[in-house]
Amino acid sequence: MNRREFLKVAGMGAVTVFLSGCGVLGTTGTGESSQAAKAVAPQTISKGNKLKILVITGSAHAQGTSAHLADRFIQGAMEAGHNVTRFNSAFEKYHLCTGCNQCGGDGPCVFKDAIEEKLMPSLLEADVVALITPLYYYGFSAQIKSVIDRFYARNNNPKLKGKNALLMATAYNSSADTMPALVKHYQAILKILNWKDAGQVLAIGCGARSLIEKSPFAGQAYEIGKKM
Amino acid sequence: MKIIVLTGSPHKNGTTSLLADRFIAGAEEAGHDVYRFDSAFKSIHPCIGCDVCGMNGPCVHKDDIEKDLISRLVACDMVVLVSPLYYASLTGQLKTIIDRFYSRTESIHRKKSALLVTAGSKESWTMEAVEAYYKKLTNYMEWQDVGKVLAAGCLDRVALEKTAFPQAAYELGKKL
Numbered sequence: 465m466n467r468r469e470f471l472k473v474a475g476m477g478a479v480t481v482f483l484s485g486c487g488v489l490g491t492t493g494t495g496e497s498s499q500a501a502k503a504v505a506p507q508t509i510s511k512g513n514k515l516k517i518l519v520i521t522g523s524a525h526a527q528g529t530s531a532h533l534a535d536r537f538i539q540g541a542m543e544a545g546h547n548v549t550r551f552n553s554a555f556e557k558y559h560l561c562t563g564c565n566q567c568g569g570d571g572p573c574v575f576k577d578a579i580e581e582k583l584m585p586s587l588l589e590a591d592v593v594a595l596i597t598p599l600y601y602y603g604f605s606a607q608i609k610s611v612i613d614r615f616y617a618r619n620n621n622p623k624l625k626g627k628n629a630l631l632m633a634t635a636y637n638s639s640a641d642t643m644p645a646l647v648k649h650y651q652a653i654l655k656i657l658n659w660k661d662a663g664q665v666l667a668i669g670c671g672a673r674s675l676i677e678k679s680p681f682a683g684q685a686y687e688i689g690k691k692m
Numbered sequence: 693m694k695i696i697v698l699t700g701s702p703h704k705n706g707t708t709s710l711l712a713d714r715f716i717a718g719a720e721e722a723g724h725d726v727y728r729f730d731s732a733f734k735s736i737h738p739c740i741g742c743d744v745c746g747m748n749g750p751c752v753h754k755d756d757i758e759k760d761l762i763s764r765l766v767a768c769d770m771v772v773l774v775s776p777l778y779y780a781s782l783t784g785q786l787k788t789i790i791d792r793f794y795s796r797t798e799s800i801h802r803k804k805s806a807l808l809v810t811a812g813s814k815e816s817w818t819m820e821a822v823e824a825y826y827k828k829l830t831n832y833m834e835w836q837d838v839g840k841v842l843a844a845g846c847l848d849r850v851a852l853e854k855t856a857f858p859q860a861a862y863e864l865g866k867k868l
Contacts, residue, residue, distance in 0.1 A: 523741070524738070524739070524740035524741050524742075525741055528741070554738070554740065560702070560732070560783070560784045560785055560788075561702070561778065561783075561784070562702040562732070563701070563702050563703055563706070563776070563778075564702075598741070600739065600741075600787075600790075600791045600794075601787075601790050601791055601793065601794075601829060601832070602825065602828040602829055602832060603781065603782075603787060603790075603825055603829075604787070605738070605739075605787075605791065606738040606739065606784055606787040606788035606790075606791045607738050609779075609781070609782075609783075609784045609787045610738070610784030610785075610787075610788070611784075612778075612779050612784075613778045613779060613783060613784045615779065616778070616779075641828070644824065644828075645821075645824040645825045645827070645828040645829075648820060648821045648824045648825075649780055649781050649821040649822075649824070649825060651821070652779075652780035652781075652817065652820065652821040653779050653780055655780075655815075655817065656779060656780060
């Protein structure tokens with residue numbers, strides 16, 4: 465049973481996805497916040513300055529749907545002159561937080577891996593952090609969630625606070641209730657870190673690269689990068 | 693019933709471990725068959741979305757999920773998710789297990805389920821994200837929720853032991 469057939473069996477509206485694609489859904493819209501990009505007002509974050517942007521991706525597909533959103537966002541941000549660092553969780557070697565608390569919430573992690581050596585310096589310096597993930601079982605992929613868990617090693621560091629955040633996610637499912645659980649989680653993470661939401665691209669009905677390329681979501685990701 | 697308890701904490705004797713212990717004690721006293729899988733102490737790999745399984749077949753990762761857990765999940769009657777809240781939701785360890793449902797996902801639908809979580813924080817919104825997530829997950833998996841123990845304000849074992857949450861976990865297991 466392939467994925468599309470399965471979705472049909474599970475009553476997830478596979479036929480709707482197939483017929484309408486995400487482009488149609490994106491343009492018709494239903495007024496649901498989950499279907500529209502919540503884009504930042506132009507220049508509100510940068511105020512004309514160069515930003516340090518950290519992009520953390522969660523997909524194991526190097527050329528998949530969420531990778532496309534990341535590419536388009538980064539393209540826009542770089543064209544606007546910002547400095548972008550990208551950390552692809554699924555292609556890095558790292559450990560999961562063991563809650564040992566050696567870091568005390570602000571200190572070196574016991575794991576000297578890609579998160580501690582590569583990600584953490586960029587994370588502390590970043591003005592903007594973009595979390596970009598495929599939706600796996602209605603949440604962040606395990607790969608990116610495991611990276612977020614490791615934020616703990618600098619959770620109490622003043623440099624980790626007060627950043628701007630972006631959420632971009634892609635999903636097969638096209639129904640209006642696809643993304644709210646993820647968004648709620650994202651909002652809770654922001655509360656914990658004292659970060660501010662600076663935009664969301666919630667690409668529902670985008671189960672394949674061809675669908676997202678044709679959708680308005682890719683352009684929304686680009687525009688957010690360009691107009692930050 | 694055959695019950696699978698999936699824990700997400702890397703602490704062997706931490707807060708969620710106590711909830712799991714109490715739930716299991718109740719369930720076993722009631723005559724149920726419980727298998728506990730401690731994600732943080734097993735060999736596990738995250739789903740890479742390769743789709744070799746086609747959502748209904750062997751996973752490319754020959755780890756403890758594939759070799760031990762997945763057939764038990766298919767055969768069980770109930771799944772219990774037990775986790776501390778890390779950044780407002782299930783730990784990366786437990787989310788890794790959930791993502792790996794994918795290789796047999798249809799066969800893991802239509803079970804009973806429960807959620808046991810702890811958090812240090814006791815803000816009013818502490819449990820909102822994990823509750824929303826669990827609700828969405830159970831809806832998608834067509835799981836029938838039989839109960840939740842949401843232990844906010846329990847940063848350590850001492851704090852949790854003073855609350856009614858361990859007893860609630862026991863009762864939940866006992867009344868199944």
